[in-house]
Amino acid sequence: MQITSMIKRAAQINPNGIATIYQDRQQSWSQMLDRVARLAGALQGLGMEPGDRVALVSLNSDRFIEYYFAVVWGGGAMMPMNIRWSAAECAYALNDAGAKILICDETFKDLAVEIKPQVSGLDTLIYAGDETAPKGMLNYEELIAASDPAPDAGRSGDDLAGVFYTGGTTGFPKGVMLSHTNFYVGGVANAHDINMQDGTIYLHAAPMFHIADLIWFSALTFMAGTHVVIPAFTPDATLEAIEKHRPDQTLLVPVMLQMILNSDKLASTDISSLKQIAYGASPITEAVLKEAFEKFPNVSFLQAFGQTELSPVATILPTDYHVFEGPKAGKLRSAGRATRVCEIRIVDEDHQPLPSGEVGQIAVKGPITMLGYWNKPEVTAETIIDGWVMTGDAGYMDQDGFVFLMDRVKDMIVSGGENVYSAEVENALGQHPAVATSAVIGIPSEQWGESVHALVILHPDAEVTSEELQAHCHKLIAGYKCPRSIEYRSEAFPLSGANKVLKTELRKPYWEGKARQIS
Incomplete structure (x- = not known):
């Protein structure tokens, strides 16, 4: 199971189809495959060895998607940075992971310069913006142009694909290690569970550094669809992109959805192309859903629940359960049922299974579960028990297998x-x-x-x-x-x-x- 096989297949079955649209740029799948292989070669030329972490701090862009595939094509491990972090948090994560290369865009070039002296071993900064590269940084486009396409390094299975930093219970972020299998299986499952079709046009409005949007990279690429990208979410930018590029799917967190519902421009925007909105990351209120149903009358809604440690989706509440009446009503307060690639159970304090209806900790097992936490074997051992990831979320499962969140075990x-x-x-x-x-x-x-x-x-x-x-x-x-x-x-x-x-x-x-x- 290789992440790179996804883009190879997309370029094979849809070579002239549009892979990415970003501002005034667009490229086909065959063009993107070539650029990915050249960027991989450039990174290898800069010293990237198998498993090396290559970090990126950037707003959403087509280059973010190229980075995702190029790093693993060249044998490295991706490390997208949370763009809302302070310089101190970024420096901690880069030092902890031992990153040698950091790619930044125009927005974060000054941050990259600030943190470089604070990170031991961070030798190379690459500028992936559209202006002139700052002094001391290499130019992303020039590196691609000057490099020959590298052969696929062939890493797969349990080989490290990326390190993704989340908050920490000890006061410091911890790096979740995900494998090629995690992304491959997660991508296949998501493509099916979120109703992607051949040629789906998907709008990346959520931040790409989030694992939720990253797994959509895989799912959409499996279907050789089109990635439409806006730099950052605003209600106006999202609505403008929907009208202009005609996507049929997007992913939003509840607060983003609510902001769009409150936008004065929604009523005057042509949203007729949109067929499905997925939401997740936090629970949603029935009031927001009712308003969404009214203002998006021809759109189906789908909920995904999970966490980075599960790469990241564990349950799906399908579109047909987003109803207030009829035989499938009554499940809207749930997070849905286990995806096709994992098992879920509710456990007590001794990690023993609880019967239906009893509240305990939600535990997940399957090929989507992380390899562990980077440099934190003790925390890994506390989180993965007999192959089950202890999510830190408390809830219960009803007799139909739907999981209802109630509280959090973790602080x-x-x-x-x-x-x-x-x-x-x-x-x-x-x-x-x-x-x-x-x-x-x-x-x-x-x-x-x-x-x-x-x-x-x-x-x-x-x-x-x-x-x-x-x-x-x-x-x-x-x-x-x-x-x-x-x-x-x-x-x-x-x-x-x-x-x-x-x-x-x-x-x-x-x-x-x-x-x-x-x-």
Whole structure:
């Protein structure tokens, strides 16, 4: 199972079909295959060895897709960076992974220059923008033009295909290692489960560094369809691309969907080409779905649930269950059923299966499960037990196999579709001299699903404003991780017998009266 076999097949069965559309550029599958092979050769010429991590920090573009295939074609492992991370977070991940090459676009060229001295072994910066390459950077297009096509390195199966950094329970990001098999199997399953057809035109509106959009690279390439790309999501840019390029599918997180529904331009935009909207990353409210059904009357909706460790889709709620009436009603609050390439069960604290209807931790097993966490064998052992990935999400399974999310076992918040680990925020807050201790929790938010809320105890006689603490955090962690609200406490936090903060008690007042403890 090779990632590269996907693009080879696409170029074979649809050589003259349009592979990518980005701004005023478009290319066929045969042209893209040639560019991928040449970029792979260029990376090898720069010293990329089998398994080496090649990082990229960039907005969405056609070159992002080329990077995805070229790195593994040349034998390396991709490492797309979260574009919302701070310089400190980027430098940590690059050092942790030992990346030698970093590709950046126009938007992130200054960030690349800033972090290069902080990363040991980062020898090469490649500029993949459309302007003149900054001093000290190689030019992406010139590298492709000057390189001969490299033969496929032939890595496959359990060979490392990429390292994808997520939040960490210890206050530092951790790298999820995914294999060629993970992407191949995930791509095949997704192509089937998300109803892709030969020649599907798909709009990349979600950020490409997210594993959710990356797996769509594989699924769409399997079908030799067309990748339509916008640099970054805005409601107007998304609607403009739908009208201009006539895609029939796209993927959105709930907050993105809600922003489009609120757009004044929706009513005047021709959306007739769109046949399906997939959504995921965080739960969606029935109110948003009802409005979406009304404003997209000819569009089917589909939900995908999973996580990076599952490359990334574990369950699908198909389009035919997106109904409020009839024999298939009643499943909209679920995350769907297991895909065709994994098993799911609900387990207790001893990791033993629970019967239907009982709440426990959701566990997943199959060829989509990660290889483990980069340089973190202990965390890997805690997460993968007898081949089952412990997701950290609590829920139950009904008699029809539908999974319903109820809470989180891990100390994690999902805000606007982004995962935020409380430990990372607490680690940042703790570096302020006025802060004695803190506890970070997720509280309900109409806009973001969950909002990051910090409970802070200051040192005696210390003073600091919420604005000052938020500004302090922004220097250390991504903006979406920073507390949106801060509450000061004078009394100690409640503790368990093991002297851990009882966040369940801290969360109770905010979630009182809600059927589930996540949004």
